[in-house]
Amino acid sequence: MKNNIRYICLILSGIILFGFGNNAFAFQEEDLIAPRLSLGYFKDSQNGPHLRVKARVRAKRGYDDLANLKVNVYQIGEEDMLLGDITTGMDGVAIFKLDEGVFNRADSSGLITAEIRIEDQKGYEDSSADVEFSALQIEISFAVEDSVGYVTAKLTNPVTGEAVSEEDINFYVRRSFRPLTIGDDFYTTDEEGIAKVEIPSDIPAGFDGKLTVGIFMDDHYLFGTIREEQEIEYGPIPTLDQAYFERTMWGTRDKTPLWLLIFPNLIILGVWGVLLYLAYKLYIISKIKN
Amino acid sequence: MTEEKIIADLEPRKFGKLGMIWTIVLVIISALGIYSYIKQFNNGLEVTGLRDYAFWGIYISNFVFFVAISLVGSLVTAILRLSGAKWTVPLTRISEIIAVASIVMAGLTIIVDMGRPDRIWHLFAYGRLQSPIMWDVIVITTYLVISVMLLYYPLLPDFAILKDKFTGSPFLKKWYGKLSLNWRGTPGQRKIHTNAIQVLSVMIIPVAFGIHTVTSWLFATTYRPGWDSTNFGAYFVSGAFVVGAGGVIAAMYLLRRAYKLEEYITDDLFDKMGKVLAMLCLLYLYFNINEYLVPAYKLKKEEEHHIFGMLFGHYAPIFWSAIIGGLILPILVVVTPRGRKPLPLFIISVIVVIAAWWKRFLIVTPTLLHPFMPMQGIPENWTEYHPSYDEWAITIGTLAMALLIITALVRFLPIIPIEEYIEHINEKKDEK
């Protein structure tokens, strides 16, 4: 009897083990997703210096964005250091803000290496992507010379203190949807790392009199994609069209022109006053004695 | 004629067989219209032949028609009366009845045309005075109230007479008594009464001009060729008087036949109304010439399509029928004394009313089918306008309902003001 029970237990555990093992095996073989990762270094006024992760997955036609993927972010050096983890959003993009410590750990030439890794994520193959970049210091200054405004950009390597010369940068003013390039598409920095451009005097500032000028470097092999912006006081202030706030024929009912409120209402009151009076007179007729 | 005879002749009478058939037919047509309207209410304006270019159709032209014909109330009871034409006395009641019935139906017709009739209260909750539609709402409500009062005030003495002398059902007699508001004809009552009618008669004239002028502005305030006209107010008002006069003549004739009122609605009355009609037709013709000749002379590009479509094109058959039937023919026939005899005048009046309805169709539809931008990328049948069955059923239903309201009022009210008529006869005797 006891033997029998032992046998049954053995067989059952065998089935269970075999079954599980088999399942796990099938999962690994068929269902593991191999995401395509890309990583870049960015800097802008909204997020500061940051890494931008884009995860995609091969689909029937082209690629689909891969949402909800968790990746670990490392800084590579003598010892790899885990900086944290991030998860991609609906568009497959995740942004990892970099703090000062990352830049303090740069090597003597200012070079930083970052890597993202998918590690032990259920359903995903382990994979990684890395990027090498260097911080770039952009100083924007604005000056008016002979009543013409100039924006000057000075590029230096913050670690070595050397001027960054022979680099192409784009000058722009910030606008609602897309920035507007000022001057030529690109200006090359000189040996002092300086480029200078005139701001057309007729570019309107905001209603507060402020204009946001910026420097843009697009997908540089070393400095990444960088936007550095600065608010200056320059440019004509546009005049706000007051039509919306005035009483016009095109206004809403709380902005009906006064004459259109007064005269029709006077007529309406006058006519309906008489009508009500005449209705009241009907009552008088029914009550009158003689 | 003695007072007793006049009262006996003019008191409301039960319908005969023909009257019953007439009423039943109207009820059936109205019911079919209501049935179609329920369908439209549930499914939306999809059930009509209206689409994005011809987005206004026979509902709107029907609305304009109703507003137009309602002007007869002010014409007969106010304008002619104030100008001292005492002979209109037998016509005042019937023209006020036509005015009330058609202005009520005008209001209902505009609701029929709305895409969201369930939101009619928005007009009052969110009304915006910049819009001519608001002006129309205000002025039509006002006109309705004035018309009802102008119908009711002169009825007071008649109700009092009927309270005593009505020979029909005691139930009605009791109601006449209640509605007479203790009218005893005392000097005090008479003073209020005369003044009130005088004030209402004066007031109704600008309001009547107002309703139809504002209605014309619904079109004239847009940029569209055929509507963009400074002539439109006068053109509409003069046309309205023509159809109103036509309507009242037709009603006169039918009532005279039905109730044997030859002594009251005399041949002379037809003769006079015929002259009025001729005069109004000439006036309307003048505004028509203005309306078509000036743009046809200039031939602005957009106007050209519109005008030529009307004069020689797609709409020419309707246009010329309406112009000849509604204007030229009445003028030619009515200028001769024989044309002003009751029967020919009746026939002419019916033609005038029908032509007037189609004239309003021509005011609305052709313009919409000549927009400034090209008509492309739409189903081909959207470039034309063919009212659907339901649309016709509803439109004819509203016309039947207007007639039904008139019929009901004719059945229960004295169609010729009894007391006023007695006074009128007495005055005549005195003059002799």
Add this chain to the structure above:
Amino acid sequence: MENNNRRDFLKKGLTALGAASVVPMLDSCSDKHSNTEKIKVLSPEGKVMEVDKSSVAKLGNFGDYAVREGIPGKKFVMVIDLARCQNAKKCVSSCNKNHLIQTPNEWLKVYSMKDTEDSAPYWQPTTCQHCDKPPCVKVCPVDATFKRQDGIVLIDNDRCIGCRFCMAACPYSTRVFNWGESIPEIEIDSLMMGHHHSPETSVPAQKGTVDKCDFCPDMLAKGELPHCVTACPNSVFYFGDMYEDVVTTGTETVRLSEILEKRAGYRLMEDLGTNPSVYYLPPVDRLFEYEEGLENYEEFKEENAE
């Protein structure tokens, strides 16, 4: 100045009152739970004002704003370059897709135009012109269509009574009417993904009310361009803010004043005095032959074509 302030105060008071009275009624109609929470928004003069939360769109780039009032300090403008249009109709399909429009109720149409007998035909994409003196708004009896301070003319389909006077008043034939129920209700529920109707999206279409191009204010509020602008493969549409004097196709960003001057921009039916916010650049030095667009051109189509 003092006078101005007082007027402003009155104005805001009235607007707030208006908003407060509208919302409960709309709610009772649509059976949505009422939300009377107040929210502070910035008026264009930089003053803080309180409006009902439900009348405020909670979207990004330009901060919170009242949907009926528009984005303060903006004045949107479109420039359509006729020299680049080949009637690819990507604008139309993108617009239809994003606003759940079924043909032939398109808000955006590409017309085949020919100005005179001897001049060459060309393609003209035609949106709502968002006039500064909009004849449609003038005639609306119930404030269902209104002009916002950012220049956009919108329709509140919960307010519209379906009188179609605005369609009569518009000389550009841009307004369409929802004659019947175009999309089944169940389908709408899934397409809307829990969003409620707002004048900001004009979606879904409501039976018995008027619709038209709305310049995609929901996209603008996020700092993104309208759908037609981004969908166009030939960069026909420029869009921007008039106060900033810049318009962009998304890839090309130019000064508005410059492009209008250089390319002799014009507006449709200038003589009517409607002051449209849409400019056209004449079809000169064209990128495409007119004939290339003919394959997408149907003068007429089936009533319920997909």
